[in-house]
Amino acid sequence: MTTYLIRRFFQSIVTLFIVSIATFGMMHLMPNGVVRGMLGQRATPQTIAELTHRLGLDQPLYVQYWRWLDRLVVHFDLGTSYQKSQTVNALLKEDMGQSMYIVGLALFFTIVISVPVGVLQATRRNSVTDYTITTFSFIGYAIPVFFLGVVLRDLFQVQFHLIPIAKQIDSFHAAFSQPDQMILPVATLVISGVAGYSRYMRSSMLDEITQDYVRTAIAKGATKRRVLYRHVLRNAMIPMITLVGLSLPTLVGGALLVEQIFNIQGIGVLTINAALSSDFVIVLGTTMLTAIVTILGSLVADISYAALDPRVRLT
Amino acid sequence: MTAMSIMRLLPNGGSSPEGSIFLDGRDLLQLDDEQMAKIRGNDIGMIFQDPMTSLNPTMTIGKQIAESVRIHRGASKAEGLERAIEVLSLVGMPSPQQRARDYPHQLSGGMRQRAMIAIALANEPKLLIADEPTTALDVTVQKQILELIDGLRERLGMAVILVTHDLGVIAGRADRVNVMYAGRIVENTTTEMLYANPRHPYTEALFDSLPERGADSGTRLYSIPGMPPDLTKPPAACRFAARCRYAQDDCRAQDPPYRVDEVGHEFACFHPVGAALRSGEEVEVTLSEVTSTEELPTPELGEVLLEVTDLVKDFPITKGFLRRQIGSVSAVAGVSFSIRKGETVGLVGESGCGKTTVAKLIVGLEETTAGSMSLEGTDLATLKSGERRKKSRDVQLMFQDSYAAMDPRMRVRTVVREPLDIQKVGDKESREARIKELFEQVGLPASALERYPHEFSGGQRQRVGFARALAPAPKLIVADEPVSALDVSIQSQVLNLMKDLQAEHGLSYLFISHDLSVVRYVSDRIGVMYLGKLVEIGPAEAVYSKPIHHYTRGLLDTIPVADPEVEKAKASSGIVGELPSAINPPSGCRFRTRCPAAQDICAQTEPPLVPYGTDGHLAACHFPIWE
Numbered sequence: 001m002t003t004y005l006i007r008r009f010f011q012s013i014v015t016l017f018i019v020s021i022a023t024f025g026m027m028h029l030m031p032n033g034v035v036r037g038m039l040g041q042r043a044t045p046q047t048i049a050e051l052t053h054r055l056g057l058d059q060p061l062y063v064q065y066w067r068w069l070d071r072l073v074v075h076f077d078l079g080t081s082y083q084k085s086q087t088v089n090a091l092l093k094e095d096m097g098q099s100m101y102i103v104g105l106a107l108f109f110t111i112v113i114s115v116p117v118g119v120l121q122a123t124r125r126n127s128v129t130d131y132t133i134t135t136f137s138f139i140g141y142a143i144p145v146f147f148l149g150v151v152l153r154d155l156f157q158v159q160f161h162l163i164p165i166a167k168q169i170d171s172f173h174a175a176f177s178q179p180d181q182m183i184l185p186v187a188t189l190v191i192s193g194v195a196g197y198s199r200y201m202r203s204s205m206l207d208e209i210t211q212d213y214v215r216t217a218i219a220k221g222a223t224k225r226r227v228l229y230r231h232v233l234r235n236a237m238i239p240m241i242t243l244v245g246l247s248l249p250t251l252v253g254g255a256l257l258v259e260q261i262f263n264i265q266g267i268g269v270l271t272i273n274a275a276l277s278s279d280f281v282i283v284l285g286t287t288m289l290t291a292i293v294t295i296l297g298s299l300v301a302d303i304s305y306a307a308l309d310p311r312v313r314l315t
Numbered sequence: 316m317t318a319m320s321i322m323r324l325l326p327n328g329g330s331s332p333e334g335s336i337f338l339d340g341r342d343l344l345q346l347d348d349e350q351m352a353k354i355r356g357n358d359i360g361m362i363f364q365d366p367m368t369s370l371n372p373t374m375t376i377g378k379q380i381a382e383s384v385r386i387h388r389g390a391s392k393a394e395g396l397e398r399a400i401e402v403l404s405l406v407g408m409p410s411p412q413q414r415a416r417d418y419p420h421q422l423s424g425g426m427r428q429r430a431m432i433a434i435a436l437a438n439e440p441k442l443l444i445a446d447e448p449t450t451a452l453d454v455t456v457q458k459q460i461l462e463l464i465d466g467l468r469e470r471l472g473m474a475v476i477l478v479t480h481d482l483g484v485i486a487g488r489a490d491r492v493n494v495m496y497a498g499r500i501v502e503n504t505t506t507e508m509l510y511a512n513p514r515h516p517y518t519e520a521l522f523d524s525l526p527e528r529g530a531d532s533g534t535r536l537y538s539i540p541g542m543p544p545d546l547t548k549p550p551a552a553c554r555f556a557a558r559c560r561y562a563q564d565d566c567r568a569q570d571p572p573y574r575v576d577e578v579g580h581e582f583a584c585f586h587p588v589g590a591a592l593r594s595g596e597e598v599e600v601t602l603s604e605v606t607s608t609e610e611l612p613t614p615e616l617g618e619v620l621l622e623v624t625d626l627v628k629d630f631p632i633t634k635g636f637l638r639r640q641i642g643s644v645s646a647v648a649g650v651s652f653s654i655r656k657g658e659t660v661g662l663v664g665e666s667g668c669g670k671t672t673v674a675k676l677i678v679g680l681e682e683t684t685a686g687s688m689s690l691e692g693t694d695l696a697t698l699k700s701g702e703r704r705k706k707s708r709d710v711q712l713m714f715q716d717s718y719a720a721m722d723p724r725m726r727v728r729t730v731v732r733e734p735l736d737i738q739k740v741g742d743k744e745s746r747e748a749r750i751k752e753l754f755e756q757v758g759l760p761a762s763a764l765e766r767y768p769h770e771f772s773g774g775q776r777q778r779v780g781f782a783r784a785l786a787p788a789p790k791l792i793v794a795d796e797p798v799s800a801l802d803v804s805i806q807s808q809v810l811n812l813m814k815d816l817q818a819e820h821g822l823s824y825l826f827i828s829h830d831l832s833v834v835r836y837v838s839d840r841i842g843v844m845y846l847g848k849l850v851e852i853g854p855a856e857a858v859y860s861k862p863i864h865h866y867t868r869g870l871l872d873t874i875p876v877a878d879p880e881v882e883k884a885k886a887s888s889g890i891v892g893e894l895p896s897a898i899n900p901p902s903g904c905r906f907r908t909r910c911p912a913a914q915d916i917c918a919q920t921e922p923p924l925v926p927y928g929t930d931g932h933l934a935a936c937h938f939p940i941w942e
Contacts, residue, residue: 014566212368219363220383220434221356223349230382233373238373310418 004314027280078285090287097172106189118201139215140195149261172264245301249294329726332687342470360435364447366427370419371378376430380832383437399854425482483875487882497554503581526836536807617656626686648847661838711789715796717780728764753782773804853932863934
C-alpha cells in the first residue's frame with residue numbers, strides 16, 4: 001500500500017508537470033494579447049512594449065515558465081491576474097466555495113437518488129416501472145444542461161415567480177445563506193446526473209443479479225430482500241464508487257453552464273472570462289487545480305475500490 | 316434443469332413446473348415462496364458446478380456459511396461463525412479457523428468447493444443436490460471431493476442427487492442412475508445393471524463413444540450422429556429416434572412408454588438393446604458390440620520432427636516501487652522429449668503442471684528462458700522474430716474453446732483464410748480453393764463458410780478450429796485440450812477426425828489433456844508432467860498399464876472409469892493433497908510432498924529421467940514401481 005502511494009505520488013508529479021507545460025505553451029502562442037487587452041484602445045506601441053517588459057512577457061518562454069514554476073513551488077503562489085489587480089490564489093479562494101457547494105450538493109443528491117432508482121429498475125426488469133424510468137432517463141440524458149437550466153429558470157423564476165431572482169451569488173456565504181437560490185442550479189445538475197448514473201446502477205445491478213453466487217444465496221434459503229441487500233447491492237456498488245471518484249474534479253471545475261445561467265460567480269465563470277480576456281495566469285491556475293483534483297479523485301476511486309473488493313490489491 | 320426445479324430455482328421466463336415433487340411427503344410445488352425458503356438450505360442443500368462464481372467474492376467464506384445457519388436456526392453472529400468453523404472442519408478444510416476469515420479468491424479450487432459443500436451442509440439437510448460438482452475441478456481434486464461427498468452422505472445419512480455428464484463419476488458413486496435425453500428420463504436402474512447391460516440405445520451409444528472402449532480394441536469410436544432435438548418443438552415420437560441406429564417406423568410414429576423388465580430395469584424404448592434378464596439371473600458383463608469395427612489406420616512413424624531439449628520457462632515475480640524481481644514461478648523446468656513424423660505425443664498432468672506453457676513455448680506464444688526446440692534441425696528458440704513467424708507455418712495450435720478463439724464478427728471463411736493471408740500462401744484463388752478443400756476434409760459443408768462462429772455447434776466449431784490449424788499445411792499441430800469442452804459423443808467425432816487426417820497427411824500431434832483415457836486413445840506415446848517436470852514418458856500402453864512413477868500411478872487411480880467394477884476395485888485413494896506452489900517448488904523430486912513412497916533421498920537429490928526396459932519408457936523416480 002505504501003509503495004503504491006509513493007509510486008502514485010511520483011506519477012502525479014510527472015502528470016502535473018506535463019499539464020503545466022502544455023497549458024503554459026498553448027496560452028503563450030498568441031503574443032501580446034494580454035497587454036493590448038489591459039491597455040485598451042489608447043495603447044501605443046511604446047506603452048505596449050513598456051508594459052510587456054514590466055510583466056516579463058518579453059523574456060523567452062522557458063524563462064517565463066521557470067519564474068511561474070518557481071513562485072508556485074516555493075511560495076504556493078499562482079501569480080497575479082493581469083486584468084484584475086488580485087492574485088490568482090485570492091481569486092480561486094473567493095470562487096471555489098460556492099462552486100464546490102453547488103456541485104457537491106448535486107453529486108450527493110444524484111447518488112442518493114440514482115442508487116435506489118437503479119436498484120428498483122433492476123429488480124423489476126422489463127416491467128412498466130422499468131420502462132417508464134428508462135424513458136425519463138433517456139429524455140434527461142438527451143436534453144443539454146444549458147437548455148434544461150434555461151427552461152427551469154424561465155419556468156420557476158420568470159413565469160411563475162416561485163423563486164425570487166436574487167443578485168449575483170459571489171461567495172460561499174451568499175450560496176449557503178440562500179438555500180432557495182440553490183434549488184434550480186442543483187436540480188439542473190441532478191436531473192442530468194441521475195439520468196446517467198441510474199442507468200449505470202441498473203446495469204451494474206443486473207450484472208450482479210445474474211451471478212452464480214446469487215443462486216447460491218437463494219439455495220441457502222435467503223429471502224429476496226436478504227439476497228438483494230446482503231449480497232447484490234454491495235457488489236453492484238463497487239463500479240459506482242469508481243464513477244463517483246472520477247466525477248470529483250467537477251467539484252472544482254465548476255459547472256460552467258449552470259453558473260452562467262443562474263448568475264453565480266464560480267470557478268467555471270472565472271475560467272471562461274479569463275480565457276476570453278486572455279488572462280492566462282488565471283486559466284493556468286484553474287487548470288492546475290482541476291488537474292490536481294482529477295488525480296486525487298482517481299486515487300480515491302482506486303483506494304476505495306480496493307477497500308470494497310478484497311480481490312483487488314494495490315501494487 | 317430438473318435438479319434446479321426441485322429447489323424451485325428455475326430462471327424466470329419459463330412456465331412453472333407441473334407435476335409434483337415430494338420431499339418427505341410434502342409437495343414442494345404447492346408451497347409458497349416463504350415456505351420454500353425454509354426448505355432451501357435447511358432440508359435440501361445444493362452445490363453447483365463452479366465454486367469460484369458460486370461464492371460471493373466480497374464476503375468471507377465463514378460469513379457465507381454462517382448466513383445459512385443464521386437464516387434457519389436464528390443463530391447469532393458468533394454462534395453462526397462457530398458452526399461455520401465446525402462445518403469447515405467436517406468437510407476437511409485445513410485450519411478451518413483461519414480459512415473462515417478468507418475470501419473465496421484466496422482459496423484453491425478444491426478448498427472453494429469444500430466451502431461450497433459446507434454451506435450446503437451447514438444445517439444437515441436430508442437431501443443434497445450436487446450439480447456437476449467436480450466438472451470445474453482437477454482430476455485429483457475431483458476424487459477428493461467425490462470421496463468427501465460420499466463419506467458425508469454415510470455419516471449424515473442424507474440422500475444425494477448427483478448430476479453429471481461424466482459416466483466415470485457416476486460409476487463409482489451412485490446407487491441408481493437415471494439417464495436423461497432431451498428432457499426425458501430414458502432409462503432408470505441400478506448402477507451395476509446400467510453399466511453391465513444398458514437397455515436404451517442412447518445409453519449404449521454413450522458407452523460406445525467413450526475413448527477407453529476404443530483404446531482397448533484399437534477401433535474407431537462410435538459417435539452419435541446429428542444433434543439433440545430442438546426442444547422448442549420436441550418430436551412427438553421417441554425423442555432419440557432421429558439419431559438412433561435401431562430406429563424403426565414405430566419409433567418415429569409414437570412415444571415409447573416406460574417398460575420394466577423382470578429385474579426392475581426401467582426404460583423407454585420399443586427396441587431395447589442388451590439382454591432381457593429374468594430375475595435371479597446373473598448379470599454377465601457383456602459390453603455391447605461396437606458396430607463400426609473398422610480398424611483405425613496406424614500411421615507410419617518417420618524421423619524426428621521436433622526435438623525439445625531442457626526446455627525452461629520462468630515467469631518473474633516483481634515487488635516494490637522499482638519492480639525488483641523477488642522470485643520466479645518455475646512453470647517449465649527442464650523438459651525434454653521428441654516427436655516423430657506422424658506421431659502423436661500426449662501430455663498429461665494436473666492443471667498448473669506446465670503442459671499449456673510447453674504448448675505456448677513450442678508455438679512461439681511465449682519466449683523460452685533456456686533450452687532448445689529443434690524443428691527439423693532449426694532451433695525455434697533462437698530464431699529471430701521474422702524467421703520465427705515464417706516457421707510458425709509448420710507448427711499450429713488448436714484450442715480448447717474454439718468459440719473464444721475466433722473473432723465473433725468474422726465469417727469462418729475469413730477465420731480459416733487468415734493464416735494463409737498472413738503466411739502469404741499462393742494467390743487469392745488458390746487460397747479460396749484451399750479453404751474449400753479444408754472444409755471438405757473436416758466434414759463441413761461449403762455453405763458453412765459464410766456463417767459466423769456463433770452459428771455452429773460446439774463440435775462443428777472445433778472442426779472449424781481444426782481447419783484453421785490445418786490451413787497452412789503444418790507439420791505439427793499442438794492441440795491444447797481440444798475435446799475437453801465437448802460432450803462424449805461429439806468428442807469421439809473430433810478424435811476420429813484427428814486420427815483420420817493424421818493418417819492422410821502424416822501429421823504429428825502434441826496432444827495435451829488432463830483426461831488420461833482420451834490421451835491414451837489418441838497417443839502413440841504419453842508424457843506425464845508434474846509441476847514443470849516431465850516425470851514419465853513412454854509408449855501409451857506401457858504408461859497406462861504399467862506406470863513407473865508414483866504420480867502416474869496416482870493419476871490413473873484418480874481418474875474415474877466408466878465401470879462400476881473397476882471403480883470399486885480401486886484400492887489406492889489416488890493422489891492426496893494439492894499441487895504445491897511453483898514459486899518455491901519442493902527440493903529434489905518435486906512430487907515428494909504428495910508421494911506415498913518418498914524417503915529422505917527424494918528431498919536431497921532430484922531423480923534423473925532414466926530408461927526402463929527397451930521400449931523407450933523413461934521415468935524420473937528413486938523408488939520406481941518396476942519389477
